[in-house]
Amino acid sequence: MPDHSQFKESSPAAGEFVSTDEFQTPQFLRRLNDWMRWTRIFGWMLIAAGGLQIAFSILGRLSALSQLRSDEGWGPLAWGMILNTVVVFAAFMLPGIFIIQAGRHTDSYLRTDDPEALVDSFRALHHFWRTVGIMAALVGVLICVALSFVLTALARSTP
Amino acid sequence: MNHESDNPYASPQSSSVDPQPAGEFEWDDRCDRITAVLRRSDVSASLAAVYAVLYSLMIVVAGIGLFQMDIYGIVEWTVVVITILLALIASYLLAAAARAIWRLRCQPGVRQLHRVLAAHTRLFMFGSVTAGFWMCGTVLSTVLQWLAR
Numbered sequence: 001m002p003d004h005s006q007f008k009e010s011s012p013a014a015g016e017f018v019s020t021d022e023f024q025t026p027q028f029l030r031r032l033n034d035w036m037r038w039t040r041i042f043g044w045m046l047i048a049a050g051g052l053q054i055a056f057s058i059l060g061r062l063s064a065l066s067q068l069r070s071d072e073g074w075g076p077l078a079w080g081m082i083l084n085t086v087v088v089f090a091a092f093m094l095p096g097i098f099i100i101q102a103g104r105h106t107d108s109y110l111r112t113d114d115p116e117a118l119v120d121s122f123r124a125l126h127h128f129w130r131t132v133g134i135m136a137a138l139v140g141v142l143i144c145v146a147l148s149f150v151l152t153a154l155a156r157s158t159p
Numbered sequence: 160m161n162h163e164s165d166n167p168y169a170s171p172q173s174s175s176v177d178p179q180p181a182g183e184f185e186w187d188d189r190c191d192r193i194t195a196v197l198r199r200s201d202v203s204a205s206l207a208a209v210y211a212v213l214y215s216l217m218i219v220v221a222g223i224g225l226f227q228m229d230i231y232g233i234v235e236w237t238v239v240v241i242t243i244l245l246a247l248i249a250s251y252l253l254a255a256a257a258r259a260i261w262r263l264r265c266q267p268g269v270r271q272l273h274r275v276l277a278a279h280t281r282l283f284m285f286g287s288v289t290a291g292f293w294m295c296g297t298v299l300s301t302v303l304q305w306l307a308r
Contacts (some may be wrong), residue, residue, distance in 0.1 A: 023189070033263040035276045035283075042283035045290040053295055056301070098186045099283070122193045125279070126200045129260075133203025136210035143213060 023118070029110065041099035050092030057084045091135040097127040119158040194267045197260055197275060204257035211253045213248040245289055252282040 061081045105121035259278040
């Protein structure tokens with residue numbers, strides 16, 4: 001089994017082992033190495049950004065809760081917090097988890113030469129895109145509905 | 160070794176692959192499987208790109224509205240312009256990644272996989288840097304607001 005470490009940082013010198021397999025060329029392995037690094041960083045960034053949004057949302061609503069009058073219910077605030085948490089989790093943290101998985105599978109492929117790990121890596125990338133696509137479609141529909149309301153209101157207010 | 164029967168992601172090309180020497184068939188089979196898996200992401204990636212364009216347009220429209228109201232100072236306008244630029248760059252990179260996945264349909268193979276990986280690496284690099292700046296900005300502005308109270 002070829003040693004990938006010799007391909008990671010530099011081009012192979014004369015006399016070094018060069019595989020004829022397209023999946024094991026120095027260029028492809030270097031590309032995979034870069035990809036693995038940035039998928040991991042991006043995944044953790046997505047999780048951190050989602051966590052920060054959820055934390056700020058909870059803090060903001062707790063602050064609003066403390067200013068509620070005694071006759072006002074806390075139900076809408078709680079539901080808003082739950083909905084926001086679910087949306088942020090689905091839009092940021094879930095894709096982040098998938099993309100970290102993709103990076104881990106790629107790392108496993110680079111370390112062990114297990115071809116199945118490479119397929120798993122791209123499968124995780126597919127899960128990432130599917131989640132992002134579903135959320136983009138949902139939020140896009142919401143934006144269109146909101147825009148239609150705004151435009152309708154503007155049209156009514158115009159004499 | 161027969162991979163056709165236990166391969167749920169095999170693309171139509173799998174059956175038309177030329178006979179390979181022993182040891183290389185498995186890798187070509189993986190290439191087909193990776194291509195088949197990625198092909199299923201093309202619509203999702205396109206949706207994300209369309210959403211990013213829609214979002215950029217929304218910010219531009221909101222920016223024009225705010226400009227007409229004339230309530231923002233130089234700092235706020237800088238933030239608005241930077242946000243519009245970042246949204247446009249994100250749209251471009253998302254569209255490039257989606258295009259690279261779409262092109263796998265007509266050019267399946269390792270060469271196109273190179274392009275897919277490169278497009279995604281650029282997108283993730285940009286996303287990481289932008290998310291980092293966004294988080295720093297959010298935390299900093301919150302702390303400054305809290306100190307100003």
